[in-house]
Each structure stands twice: as C-alpha cells, then as structure tokens.
Amino acid sequence: MSGLPGARLTARGVVRRYGGIEAVAGVDLAAPPGRVTALIGPNGAGKSTLFDCLAGTVRPDSGRVLLGGRDVTRLPVHSRVRLGLARTFQQIAVFPTLSVADNVRVGAEQPSGPRPRTHRATAGEAGGEAAEAAPERSAEQAAERTERALRLFGLLDVAAQPAGGQPTGVLRLVELARALAGEPRVLLLDEPAAGLDTAQTARLVTVLRGLADHGMALLLVEHDPGLVAELADTVYAMADGRVVAAGPTAAVLGDARVARAWGGEPR
Structure with a gap:
C-alpha cells in the first residue's frame, strides 16, 4: 500500500529498568523490510x-x-512517525464520536516518510541529525489513502457510522486501518488479532502478508501460536526481559525452552 521503501528496525542492547528491575535486559532484535517478525513470550516477559x-x-x-x-x-514518538514508523496498541484507542472513516483519516493526514536532509540537527538531537518533517498531505491524498485502507480491511460498509457503536473486532480493524x-515503512502491531472473528483474522493475515510482500517491515506481539506459525517469518521469544530464542518460526516454536516459558508443548 505504501509507495515508500520499507526500513529495517533494529534494537541493540536495549535495557529498560523500573526501580531495580530490568523489564528489558539487553535485547538485540531486527525487523527487516519484507518480513513479518513476531515477538512472543509469557505475560511479564518485557x-x-x-x-x-x-x-x-x-x-x-x-x-x-x-x-x-x-x-x-x-527521538520522540512524533519524529519516529514522520520517519515512517506506526504502531497499534493492545488496548484499542479510537475516537468514539468520530465516524469510522474519520478515525482512519486521522492516520492518513499524518505526515510520514523521510525526505532528504537539508541541515544538521541542533544540539540534543539524536546522532547530530534532524528528523525532517515529511511533506504535508493534501486533502485529496488523505481521502484516497483513507478509502484504500477502509477497503483493505472491509470497512466501507460501516465507514459513515460512529466508531463508538462498533464491536471490538471492527474497532481493532479500524485501528489497523488508521x-x-x-x-x-515499519508497522508495530500489539496483539493485532485480539477480538477478531475467524473471517476477520483471515483478512488480517492476508493484508499483513501482502504488506510484507510489498516490502514493509512488520513486527508483532502475538499470543496465538497458530497465528504466529501461519504469519511470521522470524520469531523472537522473550522471558524475564531477555531473548531466550530467535530464528526461523518453526525452529523457535519447536524449541522446548520456548514452550516451557510460553506454556504448552513444542509445535
């Protein structure tokens, strides 16, 4: 769907502490363009x-x-958005009084994607480089992107209805469409299939696989091993803030250490 090239998202030795507890303890991770990367693990894994x-x-x-x-x-969130990173949340966040279409349009109107740098950053900006703003989008461009996203997720029939009156599965698709x-260029998805029925999940898989095939980088947190097995190319398994296994999906899901940490039997 995007005309922009995908971008590689990389974590190198990321640590995050809360008090004396390391919620994330030196994690290395890569989500390359054209691939679906999954992050799995039990609750509290980080x-x-x-x-x-x-x-x-x-x-x-x-x-x-x-x-x-x-x-x-x-860099703050808005600067990363302008560089082409988008995220959905485990807890659905929509504007209930706006229509489904207007909720999606909010995303379409956000400037995204890098443009050539024209100056050096001021002191305090990461790496001495500015996060340039992408060009603002015209109303016509935003309308086209909105309609395309609504169609992709099968939301045209409810586009004019208030988002607040929609069931959970539809709201999940609204957030994804937005x-x-x-x-x-990079899409982070936190439990994207939560609340979806079988048909909606099948549509989700088709859309996400298509986005990866067109070069986007996707990283998702997901608890359903069946969905991970169907969708992901690479899996990182976390436990106690650390990556305990990483590699091709079948190998990681078949790892006994992952099964013990995640629950269940190796696949």
Whole structure:
C-alpha cells in the first residue's frame, strides 16, 4: 500500500529498568523490510516495554534503536512517525464520536516518510541529525489513502457510522486501518488479532502478508501460536526481559525452552 521503501528496525542492547528491575535486559532484535517478525513470550516477559522503547513512548536506559540505519533512540514518538514508523496498541484507542472513516483519516493526514536532509540537527538531537518533517498531505491524498485502507480491511460498509457503536473486532480493524493509512515503512502491531472473528483474522493475515510482500517491515506481539506459525517469518521469544530464542518460526516454536516459558508443548 505504501509507495515508500520499507526500513529495517533494529534494537541493540536495549535495557529498560523500573526501580531495580530490568523489564528489558539487553535485547538485540531486527525487523527487516519484507518480513513479518513476531515477538512472543509469557505475560511479564518485557514485550510491551520493548515495544514502547521501539516506538518512542519509553526511552531505554541504555542501548540503541535504529530505524533505517538511523539512530532514533532519543527521538520522540512524533519524529519516529514522520520517519515512517506506526504502531497499534493492545488496548484499542479510537475516537468514539468520530465516524469510522474519520478515525482512519486521522492516520492518513499524518505526515510520514523521510525526505532528504537539508541541515544538521541542533544540539540534543539524536546522532547530530534532524528528523525532517515529511511533506504535508493534501486533502485529496488523505481521502484516497483513507478509502484504500477502509477497503483493505472491509470497512466501507460501516465507514459513515460512529466508531463508538462498533464491536471490538471492527474497532481493532479500524485501528489497523488508521495505522496503515499513514503509509508507514515499519508497522508495530500489539496483539493485532485480539477480538477478531475467524473471517476477520483471515483478512488480517492476508493484508499483513501482502504488506510484507510489498516490502514493509512488520513486527508483532502475538499470543496465538497458530497465528504466529501461519504469519511470521522470524520469531523472537522473550522471558524475564531477555531473548531466550530467535530464528526461523518453526525452529523457535519447536524449541522446548520456548514452550516451557510460553506454556504448552513444542509445535
């Protein structure tokens, strides 16, 4: 859907502490363009905290986050969005009084994607480089992106209805459509299938696989091993703030250490 090239998202030695506890303890991770990367593990493993560090809502105590090879560790959320990173949340966040279409349009109107740098950053910006703003989008462009995202997720029939009256599964798709309408280069998805029925999950898998095939980098947190097995190319398994296994999906899901930490039997 995006006309922009995908970008590699990388974590290098990321640490995040809360008091004396390391919620994320030196994690290395890479989500390359054209691939679906999954992050799995039990509750409390540190997955959401790592996502927060990658998205910019939390700053690591040490380590680096790179987006397309650029150090964004100290950049705020809005700067990462302008560089092409989008995120959905485990807890659905929509504007209930706005229509479904207007919720998606919010994402379509966000400037996204890098443009050539024209100046050096002021002191305090990451790596001595400015996060340039992407060009603002015209109303026509935003409308086109909104309609495309609504169609992709099967939301055209409810586009004019208030978002607040929609069931959970539809709201999950609205949030996904809003993130995608911004045409990101990297998409972070926190339990994207939660609340979806079988048909909606099948549509989700088709859309996400298609985005990866067109070069986008996708990183998702997911608890459903069946969905991970169907969708992911690479899996990182976390426990107690650390990555305990990483590699091709079948190998990681078949690892006995992962099964013990995540629960259940090796696949």
